[in-house]
Amino acid sequence: MDLFKKYGFIALIGTGVFVALIFYSLNVPRNREANVIERGVMTVFAPILKPAERLSRFFEDTWDGYISLVDVHRENIRLRDEIKELNARVVAGNEAQKSNQRLAYLLEMKNMVKAPTLSASVVGEDVTSWFRTLIIDRGSTSGLRDGMAVVAADGVVGQIVKVAPSTSRVLLLTDHASGIAAIIQRSRARGVVKGKEGGLCSLEFTTRDEDVKVGDMVVSSGIGGVFLKGLPIGEVTMVKRGEYGIFQTVTIRPVVNMAHLEEVLIVMRGGYE
Amino acid sequence: MLGGVVVVAVVFQAAVLPIHVATPFKPDLLLIIMVYLALRSSFELGTPLAWFLGLLKDVFSGLYLGLNAFSFLLVFLVIKSVADRLYAESGFLFVVTVVAATLVSVTGNLLLLLMFTQTPGIAYSMVAGFIPHLLVNSFAASLVALLPIFSRDQDVA
Numbered sequence: 001m002d003l004f005k006k007y008g009f010i011a012l013i014g015t016g017v018f019v020a021l022i023f024y025s026l027n028v029p030r031n032r033e034a035n036v037i038e039r040g041v042m043t044v045f046a047p048i049l050k051p052a053e054r055l056s057r058f059f060e061d062t063w064d065g066y067i068s069l070v071d072v073h074r075e076n077i078r079l080r081d082e083i084k085e086l087n088a089r090v091v092a093g094n095e096a097q098k099s100n101q102r103l104a105y106l107l108e109m110k111n112m113v114k115a116p117t118l119s120a121s122v123v124g125e126d127v128t129s130w131f132r133t134l135i136i137d138r139g140s141t142s143g144l145r146d147g148m149a150v151v152a153a154d155g156v157v158g159q160i161v162k163v164a165p166s167t168s169r170v171l172l173l174t175d176h177a178s179g180i181a182a183i184i185q186r187s188r189a190r191g192v193v194k195g196k197e198g199g200l201c202s203l204e205f206t207t208r209d210e211d212v213k214v215g216d217m218v219v220s221s222g223i224g225g226v227f228l229k230g231l232p233i234g235e236v237t238m239v240k241r242g243e244y245g246i247f248q249t250v251t252i253r254p255v256v257n258m259a260h261l262e263e264v265l266i267v268m269r270g271g272y273e
Numbered sequence: 274m275l276g277g278v279v280v281v282a283v284v285f286q287a288a289v290l291p292i293h294v295a296t297p298f299k300p301d302l303l304l305i306i307m308v309y310l311a312l313r314s315s316f317e318l319g320t321p322l323a324w325f326l327g328l329l330k331d332v333f334s335g336l337y338l339g340l341n342a343f344s345f346l347l348v349f350l351v352i353k354s355v356a357d358r359l360y361a362e363s364g365f366l367f368v369v370t371v372v373a374a375t376l377v378s379v380t381g382n383l384l385l386l387l388m389f390t391q392t393p394g395i396a397y398s399m400v401a402g403f404i405p406h407l408l409v410n411s412f413a414a415s416l417v418a419l420l421p422i423f424s425r426d427q428d429v430a
Contacts, residue, residue: 125291129299129402131335176392197398
């Protein structure tokens with residue numbers, strides 16, 4: 001009994017190993033066929049394996065998708081940054097191109113004006129709606145004086161008023177207080193361009209018998225010495241001659257778009273001391 | 274702090290807003306500040322400040338220095354004379370006062386311009402632009418009334 005207790009366990013293990021070896025050796029010749037055990041186990045596991053595989057694949061896909069999403073998200077952020085940078089470059093390029101174009105036009109005007117000129121940038125506008133003035137970044141330290149003429153690439157803008165050391169204000173020709181001696185380019189009819197409502201001007205003191213037609217170009221007459229002769233002011237958009245009265249009513253649309261002015265030229269002559 | 278607010282208002286009104294809003298829709302921020310002062314500040318402090326705010330507006334507007342200074346002073350004195358009888362902390366009252374102040378200020382300016390200058394045509398521009406100006410001012414005033422500083426129960430002085 002003691003002997004069995006002593007070697008029984010080893011004998012059992014040895015028998016088991018032997019049986020396993022026999023089992024293996026018996027199955028070696030039929031290694032391509034499923035035996036009863038194999039078939040039974042496979043049959044039992046078949047219904048579980050399929051959903052388990054699907055579930056596993058689902059988790060794998062989810063995980064891969066998540067990892068991919070993280071990558072895609074990172075890539076998305078990087079691409080967005082790149083797009084922003086490229087957009088900023090495009091905007092800067094367009095801005096430079098437009099600025100270049102504006103300055104080229106301004107340079108043409110500078111060459112046309114037979115007097116020394118100084119360029120200035122518009123830095124502000126009148127704070128009320130009914131006065132028409134601009135603030136520019138040049139003042140008395142740049143040699144500006146009240147009354148000097150201000151022009152843009154297209155034509156007359158107005159006159160310098162209220163000069164400070166480093167800024168000045170420009171009274172636009174569309175302001176009610178503005179008055180510029182002018183002539184109709186075609187017929188040489190004279191008048192004074194004054195500002196009126198709606199960003200328009202009127203040609204005043206033009207007698208009824210003067211030849212003025214819609215579409216005529218109005219230019220500065222040079223009288224008064226502020227504006228050089230022949231600078232474009234605007235185009236006649238309406239002519240009205242009443243039955244009575246000495247003068248005709250002439251409405252002018254300025255050639256310069258005052259709402260979008262960014263750079264102007266100051267004609268450095270004349271002005272009040 | 275008031276100085277900073279005034280500087281910001283002037284810069285905003287002269288250089289920032291004109292780029293983004295059409296000319297008739299410019300709010301009068303200095304007038305709104307003046308109305309705020311009239312409702313909240315003391316008479317001694319507010320009176321010269323109202324005149325100064327108008328003067329500041331004149332520096333950045335038109336040709337006539339002293340025009341808005343006068344009308345601002347006038348409007349301030351009128352509001353101040355009744356402010357003690359009003360519930361000055363009310364946002365609605367503030368907006369109504371700004372509307373009234375805009376009306377009085379524009380009318381005062383128009384009369385002064387017609388009396389002292391040779392610009393009769395400006396009356397049309399002022400009348401035509403008055404309604405948008407009034408609406409924008411009341412809108413800006415309503416925004417100011419929403420600011421936390423407005424609901425603080427303390428005087429400026």
